[in-house]
Amino acid sequence: MSFQTPITIASALERIHRRDYVLPAIQREFVWSRDKITRLFDSLMRGYPIGSFLMWQVHEGNAGRFAFYDFMRDYHERDNAHCAPTGPLGSRSVTAILDGQQRLTALNIGLCGSFTGKLPRLWANNPLAYPKKVLHLDLLHRGHDDDLGVEYDFRFLTPEEAAAGTESGEAHWYRVQDMREARSVGDVIRALQQHGVADNMTAGEVLTRLHEVVHVTPTVNFFLEEAQELDKVLNIFIRVNSGGAVLSYSDLLLSVATAQWGERDARESIHRLVDELNAIGQGFAFSKDLVLKTGLVLLGKGDIRFKVDNFDRETMTRLEKHWTDIEGALRFGVSLLADFGFSGVTLTANSVLIPLAYYLHRRNLGEGYRTSDAYRDDRVAIRRWLQRSLMKSGVWGSGLDRLLTGLRATLEKEGGQGWPTEAIEREMARQGKSLRFEPTEIDDLLDLKYGSKRLFPMLAMLYPGVDTRDHFQEDHIFPRSVLRSRLKLRAAGVTEDALPLIEDRADRVANLQLLRGGENNSKQAALPAAWLKKHFRSDAERESWLREYDAIGLPEDVTGFLEFYDVRRDRMRERLVALLEVHTRTDPEPAGAAPEAAQTAPDDEPDPGNEGL
Numbered sequence: 196m197s198f199q200t201p202i203t204i205a206s207a208l209e210r211i212h213r214r215d216y217v218l219p220a221i222q223r224e225f226v227w228s229r230d231k232i233t234r235l236f237d238s239l240m241r242g243y244p245i246g247s248f249l250m251w252q253v254h255e256g257n258a259g260r261f262a263f264y265d266f267m268r269d270y271h272e273r274d275n276a277h278c279a280p281t282g283p284l285g286s287r288s289v290t291a292i293l294d295g296q297q298r299l300t301a302l303n304i305g306l307c308g309s310f311t312g313k314l315p316r317l318w319a320n321n322p323l324a325y326p327k328k329v330l331h332l333d334l335l336h337r338g339h340d341d342d343l344g345v346e347y348d349f350r351f352l353t354p355e356e357a358a359a360g361t362e363s364g365e366a367h368w369y370r371v372q373d374m375r376e377a378r379s380v381g382d383v384i385r386a387l388q389q390h391g392v393a394d395n396m397t398a399g400e401v402l403t404r405l406h407e408v409v410h411v412t413p414t415v416n417f418f419l420e421e422a423q424e425l426d427k428v429l430n431i432f433i434r435v436n437s438g439g440a441v442l443s444y445s446d447l448l449l450s451v452a453t454a455q456w457g458e459r460d461a462r463e464s465i466h467r468l469v470d471e472l473n474a475i476g477q478g479f480a481f482s483k484d485l486v487l488k489t490g491l492v493l494l495g496k497g498d499i500r501f502k503v504d505n506f507d508r509e510t511m512t513r514l515e516k517h518w519t520d521i522e523g524a525l526r527f528g529v530s531l532l533a534d535f536g537f538s539g540v541t542l543t544a545n546s547v548l549i550p551l552a553y554y555l556h557r558r559n560l561g562e563g564y565r566t567s568d569a570y571r572d573d574r575v576a577i578r579r580w581l582q583r584s585l586m587k588s589g590v591w592g593s594g595l596d597r598l599l600t601g602l603r604a605t606l607e608k609e610g611g612q613g614w615p616t617e618a619i620e621r622e623m624a625r626q627g628k629s630l631r632f633e634p635t636e637i638d639d640l641l642d643l644k645y646g647s648k649r650l651f652p653m654l655a656m657l658y659p660g661v662d663t664r665d666h667f668q669e670d671h672i673f674p675r676s677v678l679r680s681r682l683k684l685r686a687a688g689v690t691e692d693a694l695p696l697i698e699d700r701a702d703r704v705a706n707l708q709l710l711r712g713g714e715n716n717s718k719q720a721a722l723p724a725a726w727l728k729k730h731f732r733s734d735a736e737r738e739s740w741l742r743e744y745d746a747i748g749l750p751e752d753v754t755g756f757l758e759f760y761d762v763r764r765d766r767m768r769e770r771l772v773a774l775l776e777v778h779t780r781t782d783p784e785p786a787g788a789a790p791e792a793a794q795t796a797p798d799d800e801p802d803p804g805n806e807g808l
Contacts (some may be wrong), residue, residue, distance in 0.1 A: 198416075198417075198418055198419075199417050199418070199419050200413070201413035201414065201415055201416045201417075202413055202415045203409065203410055203411065203412065203413055203414065203415065204239075204302055204306070204408065204409050204410075204414055204415060205375065205378075205409050205410050206415070207299065207302070207415045208302065208303060208306060208307060208375075210290070211266050211299065211303055212307075214265070214281055214284060214289065215289065215290055216250070216266070216289075216290050216292060216299070217263040217264065217265070217266075217281055217284070217289050217290070217291055217292070218263060218264040218265070218266060218278060218291070218292055218296055219251075219261055219262075219263060219264075219291045219292075219293075220261065220262040220263070220264065220462060222264070222278075222292070222296050224276065224277055224278065225267045225270065225276075225278065225296070225297065225300045226297065227297050227300070227301050229310050229312065229328075229351045231301070232301040232304060232305055232310070232330070232349075232351075233330070233345070233349040233350065233351070234344075234345065235298060235301050235302070235305075236305055236330070236332075236347070236349045236371070237345040237346060237347045237349060239408045239414060240346065240347045240404055240405065240408055241346055241347070245298060245414065246295070246298070247295075247416040247417055247418060248292065248294060248295035248298070248299070248415060248416065248417035248418070249292075249293040249294035249295065249417065249418050249420065250290045250291065250292055250293060250295075250417050250418070250419050250420070251290065251291045251293050251419075251420045251421075252288060252290055252419055252420070252421045253288055253289050253290070253291050254288050255286050255287060255288050258284060258286075258287070258288060258289055261291070262280060263280070263281045263284065263289065263291065264278040264279065264280050264281060265278055265279050265280075265281050266278065266296075266299060266300050266303045267300050267303065267304060267308075268303055268304065268307055268308035269304075269308045269309045269311070269327075270304055270308070270309070270310050270311060271311040271325065271327075272311060272312045272313050272325065273313065273325060274311075274325075275311075290419075293420070295417070304330070305330040305349075305371055305372075306330075306371060306372050306374065306375055306409065307372055307375065308329075308372075309327050309328060309329045309351075310328055310329075310330075310351050311325050311326065311327045311328065312325070312328075313325055314326065326353050327353065328351035328352055328353050328356075329351065329352070329370060329371070329372060330349060330350070330351055330370075330371040330372070331349070331350055331351070331352045331357050331368040331369060331370055331371060332347065332348065332349050332368070332369045332371055332401065332402075332405060333347075333348040333350075333360075333366040333367060333368060333369075333401075334367045334368075334369050334390065334392055334395070334397070334398035334401050334402055335366055335367045335392070335395065335397055335398060335401075336348040336366065336397075336401075337397050337400065337401055347401065348366070349371070350368075352368060357370070367390065367392055367398065369386075369390065369402065369405075371405070373386065374405055374406060374409050374410075375409070377406055377410075378410055380403075380406070382406075383402055383403055383406045386402060387399060387402060456511065456514075456515045457515070458515065459515060459518065461511075461515070464518065465483055465486055465487070466483070468486055468522055468525065469481055469482065469483055469486060471526065472486075472525060472526065472529045473539070475526070475529045475530055475533050476529075476530070476532070476533025476534075476537075476538055477533065477538035477539075477540070478538055478539050479529060479532075479533075479537075479538060479539045479542065479545075480539035480542075480545070481529070481545055481548070482545070484501070485545050485546065485548065485549070486521075486525065487501070488501075488546075488549060488599075489521065489524070489525060489548070489549050489552055489553075490514050490521050491505065491510075492549050492550075492553055492599055492600075492603055493517070493520070493521055493524060493552070493553055493556060494510065494513055494514060494517065495603075496510065497600070499596050499599060499600060500596055520556060521556075523556070524552040524553070524555055524556035525548070525552050527552070527555050527556075527560070527562070527564075528548050528551040528552035528555055529548065530565065531551065531555070531564075531565060531574075531577070532547075532548065532551070532581075534565055535578050535581065535655070536651065536655055537581075537651070540648070540651075541648060541650075541651035541652070542585070542648070543585045543591070543648040543649055543652075544584075544585060544590070544591030546591050546595055546599070547581055547584060547585065547591065549599055550599065550602040550603065550606060550619075551577065551581075553602075553603055553606055554577075554606050554610050554614065557606060557607070557610060558610070558611070572613075573613050573614050576613070576614040576616050577614045579616070579656070580614065580616055580619065580620075580630075581652070582652040582653070582655060582656045583630045583652075583656075583775065584623075584630060585648075585649065585652045586632075586640060586649055586652050586653050586656075587628075587630055587632070587636075588636075588649075589628070590623070590628045590630070594626065594627075594628075597626065598623070598626055598628060601622045601623075601625070601626055602619060602622060602623075604622075605618050605619055605621075605622045606619075632775045632777050633777070634772075634777060637768060637771055637772060637775070637777060638768075640653055640704070640771065641703075641704050641705065641764055641767060641768055641771070642703055642704065643703065643704050644702045644703055645669065645671070645675075645702035645703075645707060646702075650669060650704065650707065651669065651709075653704070653771070654669065654704075654707065654708070654709050655709065656771075656774055657745075657767060657770055657771060657774070658708070658709060658743065658744055660743055668709070668710055669707055669708075669709060670707065670708055670709070670710045671701070671702075671706055671707060672706050672707065672708055672723050672746065672749075673701070673706055673722065673723060673753060673756055674720040674721070674722070675701055675702065676720050677720065677722070677753055678697050678698065678700075678701035678706070678753070678756065679698055679701050681694050681698075683753075684697060684753065687752060687753045687754060688754050689753060689754055693757060696757055697753075697756055697757060700756075700757070700760050703760075704764070704767065705760045705761075705763045705764035705767060706756075706760060706763075708744055722751075722752065722753065723746075723749055724749055724750065724751045724752075727740065727741075727749070745763050745766040745767055745770065746759075746763060747766075748762055
């Protein structure tokens, strides 16, 4: 990387209009406001540094691998808020802007284009709601860091607004884009004469300074990266943009995908799918990373790491060809997760969706799978595996790519007729990610606190009677507002030495349950015994609920809370030990299991690929 000879703003804009400077698809959209643009111009006029730029010289051989976009020129909040693709640029090299897009775009809009924003209090379909405005400079204003913190008065105005201000004598508005043609000092003098302010010293100083900023002073300082190793350039981009919008490696790889897709816009397709997935059920938090990773898995790529080499032309062509199938598998998988009660709040690892989507796609299962009695046992097996893997710490952490390729190979071989729980868990154990639980882990689970993401899969496993397709909530059996108020506890007759114990147990598992949203709203801060009498019409119904949720012996008031808590915790432990098939130290080791501390192979050793789609 080398520092280049600085150039003027006028020269930089000429290179933008010749498409010598372009925007790679990895760049985000233009997001600056009008106020930020005017402050940039004020900083330039005052001689303040505006930072250096980082550019990448893309040689002829690499230019075709990327999609490029033009700089925004005439911004319209509703009708033109996205940069347009350049289309094919031929065999010539181009310079891609890695850092400085917002500043260069602001200069392009101010000196060459317009900014059209919606006026407040007007409907969006009102044709008067979006007046087109261009940047103007008041030639009669030269403040000294006025109330707005600026010295030069730049504003976006309509022609009518500029004319009215000038006619009133309050200002003399000069259209900034006219400075592009005022290339010499003589041009500046003629402009002052045409505006009738040739004898005004302030106007002369202001317009002369604008001419210097645009045509004379080499303001655009930039570094040029000439290396053609794409991974290196993309990592540079991440580094220099880390202070702005959050970027992921998938954002960068979208530029490669966008360049290779012929029928669809990859960036738009993937963004839309992510939005759709996250709107399913009670809402999720999936990312572009997960969508692209799923694509690599479903395509059967042997190496599914986020590397530019894994997003070559052949892979991107296949990704577009099978995009409809990939979209369908992901939507189906997320819908099934929602049926099981998972959401962005309760799903501890988004990556569990990937093997699920692969399985659903491989078996070519339709929407009827979600409700048909014929698939009930299969759904139960998947749900139980999901719960176990999400309750277990460390399963979906390090070594994820190797785990996903191993699960894919197992599903390829064993998942033809149903979810192969035993084969799946053997493969996970082989990779040091056994789903076997030790007694100490059971105690850790039972000490989880309210708000833990591992809480939901455990409660859903323990008490499957709650229909998780309905809106439900994690609720305190004894209300938190009572248990954490020493004033209320003392008033109820709780002894002083019991207060800290009650406060500690208030948010732990043995005082928590799953309730439908309506039930939880009706319960509110009522003591459980009183709520049960009001909620259930008969003793039989109350007794059934108490047995189902391990709440037999529920006390009438809070003074019996600690005894109830200990008894319920013991019952929950017995139930959990049975459901998870926890082995004591005298039990034989399950066949195929690997030691819990086994080391996984590094992710840079890709497993052999399957044929995939």
